[in-house]
Amino acid sequence: MSEESNRIVFEDALVMHASGRPGKVEIRATKPLTTQRDLTLAYSPGVAAPCLEIHRDPSLVYDYTAMGNMVAVISNGTAVLGLGNIGPLAAKPVMEGKSVLFKRFADVDGINIEIHSEDVDEFVNSVKFFGNSFGGINLEDIKAPECFIIE
Structure with missing residues (x-):
C-alpha cells in the first residue's frame, strides 16, 4: 500500500471505531x-x-x-499484530475485533478481557479465577516465551 493509502485506511479506521457507539461489540438480551x-x-x-x-x-x-456459546478473548497486549508490546488498553481494539469475528463467522459471543500484567503467574491465575465463567478461552497476542509457558 502507498503511504497515501495507508493514511486513508488509518483515518477511516479511526472514524469507524469512534462513530456511533464506540468500539465494535455490545451485549444484547436474548429474551x-x-x-x-x-x-x-x-x-x-x-x-x-x-x-x-x-x-x-x-x-x-x-x-x-449463555456460557456454552461464550468465549473469553484474553490478552496482555505484549505481542500485538505488527505493533509489538503496546499494552493491554491499546490491544483492546484487536481483542474486540477478534470477538466480532467469533460472532460474525461462528455466532459465538466473544468477550474481550485485557489483563494488566506481564507476569506469567499473575496472568495464569487471572485466567484460572474467571475462566470457568466461559465456554472457551482464546489467548491472543502474548509475547514469547511467555505465550508458550501460559498456553
Missing part, C-alpha cells in the same frame, strides 16, 4: 424484557429457578445460561 412478568422471570424472583437447578446439577449451566 424479551418488555413486561413486568418478563423481568420477574429473567431476574428476581424467577432467576432462582435456574440457579437452584444448576446448584443441583452443574452441567445444567449450559442449558440455562
Whole structure:
C-alpha cells in the first residue's frame, strides 16, 4: 500500500471505531424484557429457578445460561499484530475485533478481557479465577516465551 493509502485506511479506521457507539461489540438480551412478568422471570424472583437447578446439577449451566456459546478473548497486549508490546488498553481494539469475528463467522459471543500484567503467574491465575465463567478461552497476542509457558 502507498503511504497515501495507508493514511486513508488509518483515518477511516479511526472514524469507524469512534462513530456511533464506540468500539465494535455490545451485549444484547436474548429474551424479551418488555413486561413486568418478563423481568420477574429473567431476574428476581424467577432467576432462582435456574440457579437452584444448576446448584443441583452443574452441567445444567449450559442449558440455562449463555456460557456454552461464550468465549473469553484474553490478552496482555505484549505481542500485538505488527505493533509489538503496546499494552493491554491499546490491544483492546484487536481483542474486540477478534470477538466480532467469533460472532460474525461462528455466532459465538466473544468477550474481550485485557489483563494488566506481564507476569506469567499473575496472568495464569487471572485466567484460572474467571475462566470457568466461559465456554472457551482464546489467548491472543502474548509475547514469547511467555505465550508458550501460559498456553
